[in-house]
Amino acid sequence: SEGVTFLSAPAEDKSLLFAPVDEAFSEAVQAPNAEKLCRDYRGRTVLTGASAVAGTSWMVVAKVDWGEVHQSVHERAWLLIALTMIMAASAGLLTRLILARRERHYMESELLLERQRAALSERVETLMKMATDSILLADQQDRIIEVNDQVFRDYGYSWDELQHLSLSQLRAPELREQYREQTRQVVR
Secondary structure, three states: OOOOOOOOOOOHHHHHHOOOOHHHHHHHEEEEEEEEEEEEOOOOOOEEEEEEOOOOOOOOEEOOOOOOOOHHHHHHHHHHHHHHHHHHHHHHHHHHHHHHHHHHHHHHHHHHHHHHHHHHHHHHHHHHOOOOOOOOEEEEOOEEEEEEEHHHHOOOOOOOHOOOOEEEHHHHHHHHHHHHHHHHHOOO
């Protein structure tokens, strides 16, 4: 090669105008009609293309920084990453809002149910206090769990004594079997 003449001065450092050319770059320049990746006089990776000038020993070499080739791809990749992050954050926020709304609805439902239970409990308590009949509540094992004041008057037992009895034990001994059969029928 006789030498290299730059038709445009190197943009970053004017002192490189007559800088020696890297051997790999020089080889890339010598290959007509071929594009190659090589290092230029700045040590940067460039995409080069060379073409012979007809009727002369000259070659026209065009080069572009490899980073510039991919710059739009990198910009789009960053944009895509940013959009993906925004969408993920939006989806997370939307999910959180939906879950918060469901939780609020659940809590409101639970509060309403608790108020209804309290009102029902208050009615039952009032009914038990005001009733002139004996009212006994028992669990599935026939154990007494709650009574009204009339039970104490009718049966003569204290609360401590009643807690250790079953409903069948409040019946006369000869009626206990009949009571058990009636209870089975009611349960069925």
